[in-house]
Amino acid sequence: MKKPILFILFCVLSFSSFSQDSLLRGNRAIVKHRISFTVNVLPIFINEASLYVDYCYKERHSIGVNAGRIYKNNIFSVNLLSADQGPNPGTVWNGWVSRINYKCYYSQKRKQFVGIEFLYKSLSYSNQSFTNMWREQTNTFIRNEKASVYGCDLLYGQRLTPVNWIFNVEFFAGIGYRL
Numbered sequence: 001m002k003k004p005i006l007f008i009l010f011c012v013l014s015f016s017s018f019s020q021d022s023l024l025r026g027n028r029a030i031v032k033h034r035i036s037f038t039v040n041v042l043p044i045f046i047n048e049a050s051l052y053v054d055y056c057y058k059e060r061h062s063i064g065v066n067a068g069r070i071y072k073n074n075i076f077s078v079n080l081l082s083a084d085q086g087p088n089p090g091t092v093w094n095g096w097v098s099r100i101n102y103k104c105y106y107s108q109k110r111k112q113f114v115g116i117e118f119l120y121k122s123l124s125y126s127n128q129s130f131t132n133m134w135r136e137q138t139n140t141f142i143r144n145e146k147a148s149v150y151g152c153d154l155l156y157g158q159r160l161t162p163v164n165w166i167f168n169v170e171f172f173a174g175i176g177y178r179l
């Protein structure tokens with residue numbers, strides 16, 4: 001039986017574009033963002049390209065979904081933190097990822113949030129060659145594998161740009177559980 005993994009997640013940068021609803025109150029227009037499309041930039045360079053769609057259904061609450069593609073990245077194919085590449089390979093996986101999330105913002109300015117995110121990944125690799133080295137011994141082997149990953153993340157985020165900007169830059173961090 002494989003053990004669950006507890007980890008800390010840091011994502012530094014995401015960009016969003018928004019559709020807007022405008023309401024007139026008195027002589028000023030109030031802009032409400034309802035739908036955001038977001039791309040998390042950092043994982044694109046590692047091994048995942050995903051699109052997030054969030055719907056802000058109240059002033060301070062949003063729900064969202066995500067779909068993305070996971071791809072093999074030869075630059076990070078060796079997991080440097082593991083002595084055995086068999087059970088702990090690097091970014092050799094190909095597959096799909098999907099997420100569902102909920103965010104609660106602390107204020108109407110929506111600068112800080114807490115949230116929860118559930119994820120599912122379907123992953124595989126075929127005829128992947130691995131090399132383990134220990135002292136002067138080398139062990140090379142080829143494997144095929146399919147896996148499913150289920151997870152839950154608790155997130156805290158800080159928006160760095162004003163809420164009415166078309167591009168959103170935010171920092172978020174969290175802790176999660178994988179099985």
